[in-house]
Amino acid sequence: MARVPFALGLFLLAAVGARAADTPGSGPPVRGLFIAAPSPGRVDEFVKFIDEELAPRGVNTLILGVNYEYQFASRSEMADPHGLSKGDVAKLVASCRKAKIHLIPQINLLGHQSWADHLGRLLSVHPELDETPWVKLAPNVKWPNPDRLYCKSYCPRHPQVHEIVFPLIDEICDAFESDAFHAGLDEVFYLGEEKCPRCGKADKAELFADEVKAIRDRLASKNRKLWIWGDRLLDGDTTGLGEWEASTNQTSRAIDLVPKDIIICDWHYEQAAPTPSLFALKGLSVVACPWRKSDVALRQLRDMQDIRGQSPAPTRDRLLGVMQTSWNGCDSFLDEFYGRKKPAATEKPRRPRGSEVECFKALADAWKSKPSS
Numbered sequence: 466m467a468r469v470p471f472a473l474g475l476f477l478l479a480a481v482g483a484r485a486a487d488t489p490g491s492g493p494p495v496r497g498l499f500i501a502a503p504s505p506g507r508v509d510e511f512v513k514f515i516d517e518e519l520a521p522r523g524v525n526t527l528i529l530g531v532n533y534e535y536q537f538a539s540r541s542e543m544a545d546p547h548g549l550s551k552g553d554v555a556k557l558v559a560s561c562r563k564a565k566i567h568l569i570p571q572i573n574l575l576g577h578q579s580w581a582d583h584l585g586r587l588l589s590v591h592p593e594l595d596e597t598p599w600v601k602l603a604p605n606v607k608w609p610n611p612d613r614l615y616c617k618s619y620c621p622r623h624p625q626v627h628e629i630v631f632p633l634i635d636e637i638c639d640a641f642e643s644d645a646f647h648a649g650l651d652e653v654f655y656l657g658e659e660k661c662p663r664c665g666k667a668d669k670a671e672l673f674a675d676e677v678k679a680i681r682d683r684l685a686s687k688n689r690k691l692w693i694w695g696d697r698l699l700d701g702d703t704t705g706l707g708e709w710e711a712s713t714n715q716t717s718r719a720i721d722l723v724p725k726d727i728i729i730c731d732w733h734y735e736q737a738a739p740t741p742s743l744f745a746l747k748g749l750s751v752v753a754c755p756w757r758k759s760d761v762a763l764r765q766l767r768d769m770q771d772i773r774g775q776s777p778a779p780t781r782d783r784l785l786g787v788m789q790t791s792w793n794g795c796d797s798f799l800d801e802f803y804g805r806k807k808p809a810a811t812e813k814p815r816r817p818r819g820s821e822v823e824c825f826k827a828l829a830d831a832w833k834s835k836p837s838s
């Protein structure tokens with residue numbers, strides 16, 4: 466397998482807005498963990514986790530799901546008084562800087578603005594941004610349902626939506642001192658709805674790509690890079706990947722419309738689909754993302770390194786690495802990691818069984834034992 470010279474590894478990381486260096490003998494350039502941000506009361510414990518567990522395992526990229534659980538000052542109506550403070554975030558920043566871990570905050574934009582039974586903060590405070598105001602939330606709504614209600618979206622063409630969310634992006638990136646931001650953008654089921662007066666007749670792929678470009682441009686104006694989940698850019702029918710980890714709502718052509726300097730987090734939890742190659746060949750940088758199945762994670766790592774090893778440099782350099790995902794909450798992850806609880810029960814039938822903590826440990830063991838690629 467071809468080795469990437471140390472200097473080139475540094476260049477690759479610079480190209481994706483990463484600050485941490487690629488250490489020879491420690492796996493692919495990006496070795497990541499995505500997890501919900503800790504609650505304020507557990508920040509100190511999480512800092513210890515960064516120092517004692519993430520750094521020694523070679524993690525060099527940490528994406529924290531913050532969403533609206535932050536004491537925002539730029540839009541005071543969006544402030545969560547019980548959310549992270551600037552001081553809390555400063556502790557995380559200092560810890561990651563010391564550990565040479567690239568720290569990236571996430572706020573879910575466009576989709577994931579509710580669950581079936583409750584709104585998220587953005588649509589609670591600004592209901593005028595709701596793409597589907599006629600869809601009523603209710604307890605015990607199961608999927609599938611007549612409204613196709615999974616999560617609500619904001620309307621990307623509402624004239625005020627960017628005035629509201631862009632200052633939040635700027636503020637959270639400033640607090641995290643980050644040169645990158647993850648905007649979510651996964652599982653956007655409500656988009657360009659027929660009854661929306663602004664975008665009902667629009668092409669959904671163009672709508673999605675326009676929103677990606679708007680967010681990307683805002684970040685680029687401050688020398689920051691955009692990371693997103695990749696599912697809306699994959700054709701769920703042609704690939705057979707279906708409507709969750711790929712798109713069946715006409716957004717997949719956006720893969721050819723989005724800016725090429727974004728980073729795709731390509732999540733597949735039950736099989737190591739060969740989609741990182743698709744993204745890389747389309748000119749998009751990509752990170753493969755597993756969840757609870759160690760065998761899938763190890764295959765994704767192996768595929769990433771194999772394909773990097775046999776690809777011409779421009780393609781290889783876009784195949785960045787692997788990032789473990791955690792979806793059971795930061796507290797749950799820490800409790801399981803430190804043996805205070807058993808693996809969380811599977812909450813949704815469509816999600817595979819397994820342990821995200823065990824998967825992460827297996828993945829980190831594997832990238833530490835593999836040569837740098």
Ligand SMILES: [Zn+2]
Pocket residue numbers: 596620621622623657658661662663664665
């Ligand atoms: Zn709309």
